[in-house]
Amino acid sequence: AVYTVLLSSAWPPQSEAQIEVFFSPHGGCTDAIVKALGHAKTSVLVQAYSFTSAPIAKAVVDAHKRGVQVRVILDKSQRTEKYSSADFLAHAGVPVSIDAKHKIAHNKVMVIDSSTVITGSFNFTKSAEEGNAENLLIIHSPELAVKYVENWKIHAEHSEPYAGK
Numbered sequence: 001a002v003y004t005v006l007l008s009s010a011w012p013p014q015s016e017a018q019i020e021v022f023f024s025p026h027g028g029c030t031d032a033i034v035k036a037l038g039h040a041k042t043s044v045l046v047q048a049y050s051f052t053s054a055p056i057a058k059a060v061v062d063a064h065k066r067g068v069q070v071r072v073i074l075d076k077s078q079r080t081e082k083y084s085s086a087d088f089l090a091h092a093g094v095p096v097s098i099d100a101k102h103k104i105a106h107n108k109v110m111v112i113d114s115s116t117v118i119t120g121s122f123n124f125t126k127s128a129e130e131g132n133a134e135n136l137l138i139i140h141s142p143e144l145a146v147k148y149v150e151n152w153k154i155h156a157e158h159s160e161p162y163a164g165k
Helices: 029-038 054-065 086-091 126-130 142-158
Strands: 002-007 015-024 043-048 069-075 096-099 108-112 116-119 134-140
Touching: 015 029, 015 126, 029 054, 029 108, 029 116, 029 126, 029 134, 043 054, 043 142, 054 069, 054 086, 069 086, 069 142, 086 096, 096 142, 108 142, 116 142
Parallel strands: 043 069, 069 096
Antiparallel strands: 002 015, 015 134, 043 108, 108 116, 116 134
16 A cells, blocks of 8 residues: 655645555565665665565665665674575675664664665564564655665764675
8 A cells, every 4th residue: 555644843744755554474565675676776775683585685686786876784683693684795795784883773774766765663584574563664755765864874884894704
């Protein structure tokens, strides 16, 4: 389903956002993310707590191969996670960093082309799609994307490059 929502702290609201909503298990979250990444033209910024989904990792790498500027920040647990996509991404040439400043870097965020924000409780994992009860929002709003890009940059500043195993 797609919804139009007014976004603004002022009244009356000044801008609108198109929002798509998905739920798991088996609600199409992974497919929606892969589709959105397939439309990326200029940039993809990722922040992820757990990133083990092969289809999502492949879509990120495919965007990178198309010339899209892709950068990924992962939680420190992804250094040692048995099935992390960190190595797959790094070996494909995608710049990956580790955010170890926080107890948990629990974000699940993608910003595509500085205009679309993907967020929610949905981890980028097979379990999130197939077994967990999670939610995903795809928000088409350049105004909101600016806020997420600013936050992504703050975390990038204190993250460490990940070279892979």
